[in-house]
Every structure is written in C-alpha cells, then in structure tokens.
Amino acid sequence: MEVVFTFDVKDYQKRDLQTKFPQVMFHFNKKPQDAEVETATVIVTYGGDIDAALLERTAVLEWLMIASAGVEKMPLAEIAERGIRMTNVRGIHKVPMAESVLAHILALRRSLPLIYERQQVKEWNRKVGSTELRGSTALILGPGAIGSEIGRLLQAFGVRTIGCNRSGKKCESMDEVIIFDDLLDRLGEADYVISVLPSTPETKEMLLEEHFKAMKETVVFMNFGRGDLVKESVLLNALKNDEIGHAVLDVFETEPLPQENEFWTLPNCTVSPHVSSLSGKYVERALVIFESNLERWLQGVKALENIVDGGKGY
Amino acid sequence: MEVVFTFDVKDYQKRDLQTKFPQVMFHFNKKPQDAEVETATVIVTYGGDIDAALLERTAVLEWLMIASAGVEKMPLAEIAERGIRMTNVRGIHKVPMAESVLAHILALRRSLPLIYERQQVKEWNRKVGSTELRGSTALILGPGAIGSEIGRLLQAFGVRTIGCNRSGKKCESMDEVIIFDDLLDRLGEADYVISVLPSTPETKEMLLEEHFKAMKETVVFMNFGRGDLVKESVLLNALKNDEIGHAVLDVFETEPLPQENEFWTLPNCTVSPHVSSLSGKYVERALVIFESNLERWLQGVKALENIVDGGKGY
Structure with missing residues (x-):
C-alpha cells in the first residue's frame, strides 16, 4: 500500500512513520503531477492541491487525509462520487x-x-x-x-x-x-x-x-x-x-x-495573513491524528476519526 | 479637615467625594507649591511630587495616600519621623x-x-x-x-x-x-x-x-x-x-x-514606557480604596487598609 504526502515533513518524522508502518510505502513532498499519485491508496495533503483532474489520475485512491480544517475548496462532489473517504485534523487548531x-x-x-x-x-x-x-x-x-x-x-x-x-x-x-x-x-x-x-x-x-x-x-x-x-x-x-x-x-x-x-x-x-492556526507543533499534531487513523485503517477498521462530511462541508 | 489631591479626577468623581464626605474640604489638582498643602490633613498623590521640602511646608499632615504601588523614591525617613501614616493602592494593579x-x-x-x-x-x-x-x-x-x-x-x-x-x-x-x-x-x-x-x-x-x-x-x-x-x-x-x-x-x-x-x-x-499597570479603571479603583479608608479615618479607626511599612519599602 502506498501513501503519498503532498508536503514535506521532518526527517525524524519520516523515519518514525516508516518504523511504525513497515508494510506501507511512503512518498513525501510529491507534486500533484508526480507519478506516485496514480498508485496512492492514501493522499495526505493540506487540501489546496486536490482537484478533479488529480482525482482522474488516481487509480486506487480510497482516503484523503486533509491536514487542515476547511474543505470548501475541495472537489466535494467528485470525492463523494468516487466513494473516497475524507478525514481532517479537526481539533488541532x-x-x-x-x-x-x-x-x-x-x-x-x-x-x-x-x-x-x-x-x-x-x-x-x-x-x-x-x-x-x-x-x-x-x-x-x-x-x-x-x-x-x-x-x-x-x-x-x-x-x-x-x-x-x-x-x-x-x-x-x-x-x-x-x-x-x-x-x-x-x-x-x-x-x-x-x-x-x-x-x-x-x-x-x-x-x-x-x-x-x-x-x-x-x-x-x-x-x-x-x-x-x-x-x-x-x-x-x-x-x-x-x-x-x-x-x-x-x-x-x-x-x-x-x-x-x-x-x-x-x-x-x-x-493577519491567515496564520492564526499555525504553530511549530502543527505537523507533529497532524501526524498523531494520521497515525492513529492509519493504524485503524490497516486493521480494517472503517470508523476513522475526524471523518469529514462533504455534504455539510465540515 | 482638608484633603489635597495633587492630581485631577473626573467631575463626577469630585461630586461623589463631596456628597459622601460633606464634612471634608477637598482640593483637587494642586501643585506641591500651592498654599492648600500647608493646611492639608491628608494628601492624595501618585508619590513623585512628595519630597522633604514639601513635608516642611505641611502643618497638620497626618496621612499620605499614595495612588501607586512603589514608595522607594519617597522621603521615607522624614515621613516616619513626622509620624505620617502612608497607605497605597496595593492590589489595584x-x-x-x-x-x-x-x-x-x-x-x-x-x-x-x-x-x-x-x-x-x-x-x-x-x-x-x-x-x-x-x-x-x-x-x-x-x-x-x-x-x-x-x-x-x-x-x-x-x-x-x-x-x-x-x-x-x-x-x-x-x-x-x-x-x-x-x-x-x-x-x-x-x-x-x-x-x-x-x-x-x-x-x-x-x-x-x-x-x-x-x-x-x-x-x-x-x-x-x-x-x-x-x-x-x-x-x-x-x-x-x-x-x-x-x-x-x-x-x-x-x-x-x-x-x-x-x-x-x-x-x-x-x-514599554512604564504603562503595564495603567488602565481606564485605575483612578476609579484607587478612589474606592481611598473612600473606604477615609470613612474609617473619620470614624476614628486607626487601622487603615493598605498601610505601607516605610521600613520594608512595601
């Protein structure tokens, strides 16, 4: 199973993920046009880089982990149509x-x-x-x-x-x-x-x-x-x-x-240039939520935390 | 009995004081060189204008009400010598x-x-x-x-x-x-x-x-x-x-x-130009403390609130 991050994380955080989830192949800091997207089961993103064209290129995408709160700019209809699950980082802000x-x-x-x-x-x-x-x-x-x-x-x-x-x-x-x-x-x-x-x-x-x-x-x-x-x-x-x-x-x-x-x-x-939620601890906290959900996912538990209802928009 | 303020207060605060204490003659916004100082029993001051020379000119001064916290620049020895009581506004800051x-x-x-x-x-x-x-x-x-x-x-x-x-x-x-x-x-x-x-x-x-x-x-x-x-x-x-x-x-x-x-x-x-304790509510709160002490004073109660120990410096 492949997980693509569309942003970068610190080296120790990469090592942590790879150690905890040896059965997963992680790709970090990928652009939406990179080939890795096509084989990703999970994409971890801040959200702004996900559009209908990108979804077209995915073959096995099942879960979008959005490392932010708002999803109003995402292609919600297409995501729902494809049955892709969405989770966010509600609470860390x-x-x-x-x-x-x-x-x-x-x-x-x-x-x-x-x-x-x-x-x-x-x-x-x-x-x-x-x-x-x-x-x-x-x-x-x-x-x-x-x-x-x-x-x-x-x-x-x-x-x-x-x-x-x-x-x-x-x-x-x-x-x-x-x-x-x-x-x-x-x-x-x-x-x-x-x-x-x-x-x-x-x-x-x-x-x-x-x-x-x-x-x-x-x-x-x-x-x-x-x-x-x-x-x-x-x-x-x-x-x-x-x-x-x-x-x-x-x-x-x-x-x-x-x-x-x-x-x-x-x-x-x-x-204020949209910075009120930023913090040196942001990615660290997002990864805690992601890891906990990834663990459930790998165990076949479908009830993930912080599921986003695309219909409601939050 | 005369009470001299060496600073100004709002008009409604003056009226309040005069209504509550009809037996007291209040003088507001007086300079240390003004004649009213000589006959004052009580001086209400932020502290900076009180020196040994001023004390020399007082005849019946018994109580210095300091509307601030620090007294280290006051002529503490002379004040103690003359048996003048000092109170401050501890707590309002x-x-x-x-x-x-x-x-x-x-x-x-x-x-x-x-x-x-x-x-x-x-x-x-x-x-x-x-x-x-x-x-x-x-x-x-x-x-x-x-x-x-x-x-x-x-x-x-x-x-x-x-x-x-x-x-x-x-x-x-x-x-x-x-x-x-x-x-x-x-x-x-x-x-x-x-x-x-x-x-x-x-x-x-x-x-x-x-x-x-x-x-x-x-x-x-x-x-x-x-x-x-x-x-x-x-x-x-x-x-x-x-x-x-x-x-x-x-x-x-x-x-x-x-x-x-x-x-x-x-x-x-x-x-920061020594403003951390300033507030629109400062004088209002100082007057609450002063009025409560003035009431005691007029009733002959000698145990005033917020007495300053000149020896300790607070």
Whole structure:
C-alpha cells in the first residue's frame, strides 16, 4: 500500500512513520503531477492541491487525509462520487487559534501596537489609553472546539461569553448560547464579536450591513473563520464609517490579500495573513491524528476519526 | 479637615467625594507649591511630587495616600519621623498588569510584531514562525497579588508556574514555590522569567550576569517590577550576546528611558514606557480604596487598609 504526502515533513518524522508502518510505502513532498499519485491508496495533503483532474489520475485512491480544517475548496462532489473517504485534523487548531485570538485582543487593550510604533521613534510617552479585558462581553460565532477554547480563555480573564450557533444547544465555556436568528438582537451587547465559523451555504455572507450597524461603535470584530462570512465591501464601509472600533482579520475573500485592498491601510484594521492556526507543533499534531487513523485503517477498521462530511462541508 | 489631591479626577468623581464626605474640604489638582498643602490633613498623590521640602511646608499632615504601588523614591525617613501614616493602592494593579504580561507573551508567541510590520508594507507572508504558550514553564519573581494573578492566567494557558520568593511559602496559582537562594539552579527550566518584585535592598541588583547565563537562550525575560532589579549593562550584554531570546521591559534604571539608551533599538527588546499597570479603571479603583479608608479615618479607626511599612519599602 502506498501513501503519498503532498508536503514535506521532518526527517525524524519520516523515519518514525516508516518504523511504525513497515508494510506501507511512503512518498513525501510529491507534486500533484508526480507519478506516485496514480498508485496512492492514501493522499495526505493540506487540501489546496486536490482537484478533479488529480482525482482522474488516481487509480486506487480510497482516503484523503486533509491536514487542515476547511474543505470548501475541495472537489466535494467528485470525492463523494468516487466513494473516497475524507478525514481532517479537526481539533488541532484550537490551541494556536485561541492563543492568537487572545493575543490580538490583549494587544489592542494593552496598547501594544502603539507601544511598538513609539519604540521605533524612541518616544517615551505614557499616554497609551490602555483599558482592560476584564468585565467585557464576547460573542463567539461558532462555539465548537475552537470557539469553546477561546471561550474558556476569555472566561479566565473575566469575560462574559455568548456563543451563537444554529441550534442554540449548550456549549462548553459559554455563559449563554443563542441561535443565529437572534444574532441581530444581541450583537449590541458585545465588546468582541469573534467568528470561527466554517464556510458553508448557511454562513456565507451571513453578516450584513445591518449587523455592523447593530454592533457597539467600540466593538472589536474578529474574523478567524472564513473570508466569505461578510462581503468585504460591507466590512470596509463599517470600518471607514467608524461603525465599529477595530477589525482583526485572519481570512479574506481573496488570499493572498491583493495589494490594492484597502484593509491593508485602514488604521482600525489588523491584517493577519491567515496564520492564526499555525504553530511549530502543527505537523507533529497532524501526524498523531494520521497515525492513529492509519493504524485503524490497516486493521480494517472503517470508523476513522475526524471523518469529514462533504455534504455539510465540515 | 482638608484633603489635597495633587492630581485631577473626573467631575463626577469630585461630586461623589463631596456628597459622601460633606464634612471634608477637598482640593483637587494642586501643585506641591500651592498654599492648600500647608493646611492639608491628608494628601492624595501618585508619590513623585512628595519630597522633604514639601513635608516642611505641611502643618497638620497626618496621612499620605499614595495612588501607586512603589514608595522607594519617597522621603521615607522624614515621613516616619513626622509620624505620617502612608497607605497605597496595593492590589489595584493586578488586573491590568497581568493582562499586560499575557499580552506581551502571547504577542511574541503568535508573531504580532512581525504581522504588524508586514502590514505596513502590505506584505502577505505566511512564514511567521509562530509557536505556542501551552506546555511552557514560567518562573515568577515575586508571586504576591500581581504575580499570582499572572500565574492564574498562565495556568489557564497550560503553563507550569514556579514562584520565587524569600520564604518559599506557598502562593496561589503557583505549581511550585522556590526560595531566592535556589533561583540560579532553577532558572534554566523557564521559558519565561517574569519579575514583579518591588525595589528593596534585597531585590536591588538581585539578577547578575550569572543569572542570565543560566537562562535558556530562548527565554523571554520580563521586568515589570522595578528597574534596579538588574544593572542595565548586564541585561544589555545578555541581549546583545543572544544569551537570552527577548526582553520586555516596563521599568528602567532611569525613566523616561534616555534617547541614547540601547534598549530602544535592540531587535530582541521591547520597550514599554512604564504603562503595564495603567488602565481606564485605575483612578476609579484607587478612589474606592481611598473612600473606604477615609470613612474609617473619620470614624476614628486607626487601622487603615493598605498601610505601607516605610521600613520594608512595601
């Protein structure tokens, strides 16, 4: 059986895999056009290199292991048609993403951008306008594994957390959970509106002009989910008209964010180049999940962990 | 009875004080040279404007309310000689200071300085080298009210906390407490060395060259206590020789930090202009402590809260 990685891993990780699974032939760092793809039973990929043309060239592909969370850009219909199973690395983003969210919030509250700027010009100025996180309210769109971890940390800082999902079902580390339909009515309570929603037909352009008008003028809006949650023109207007206080964006309609995009230069917008989930421990954790699934696979167990439902999109 | 504030407060706060204490004559925003000082029974000050000359001019001064934490620059001998009581606002710094410490740590781990810099030149570059806070170890010098609050937040992020004090006595939110004498032996375990120690004869130049040599090369050293904890030349050398990874300094031997000081320009040093304890809620909280003490005072209760022992220096 052959397993093709479309990215590279460290040498010790290769040795580890080969030692643990001597019956498997591993190929690392292969391009979609490489011949090894044609005989692969398993492809391990970040997802962006899988398209219908590649699937055409595979002969015995049974399992796509996606080392990321979102699958909305994958050829889901073709994958389903061919009966190819998909798994992802759900859960491994929660630590780095929650740390990123807290880093950005705390940096803004404790005036770090200003402190950094003034250091560059050697300006000692104690007027920084710092405030506190404690005592504020956060509304988390998508309180799943990542959202709950964000909520847990926010609660440690004395922040009230409101989760918002489709069902209104209780979630960990949320003081309260509301349904999507009640969002507009409750947005005005939040000092932070944080989205970690995946891209699905339901979440696409879910936030409209009226939502930003309903937010506090001082709110920090954070999109760490997917760029199509809100039309960029809508968000740009809200920022330019000071309808909201600040935006921290890790995801965009078009990535890389084009040079001419106004987000780059707005003083009340932080552009993060889709890095909130990155971590020195990322591949290590992805391999733990993969190895556990590969073991099941080789034993003939069909119930893999982190199965992705192509229909739902997550 | 007259109470002189040497700083200003908001109008509603003035009205509040006058309503609650009609028998007291309040003077706000007075300079040390103003005549009101001469007839003040109580002076409320940030501390920096109190010197021996001012004390000479007071006739009935009985109580100095210091709206800050450190008193090492006050004329302690003269204050003691005149039997003037001192109180401070111990405890009100813990929320903003702990939030500042976490902000700086998370910003470094999640690459915020780099993200901000690249936004200025519109550079979309996902190579940011982010790592995680989770799983690391912090050594906190001075695990009192502030240090424990820092420890509590670090623990929420999955950080092991080692407190270090004189007695080795257990402290809240510390997985372990060690004594000053064991510091050198244990420094090598820490990914973060965070000082919130006050300035006392014992803590002055407590950290020497050998301490920085004993730290991890990747350590983040944070001084949020007092600038005389370590000679600047020692710390500068450690940074320039990459003996440590990064320093975040909120306090300095000389403040404001002189233009020619090298800390300003070292790439592995963050200069914070003594702002870690500042917060929009600072004066509000200081007044709560002051009002509670003033009430006791007017009732003849001599056991005020937050009495400062001029001999110990805290």
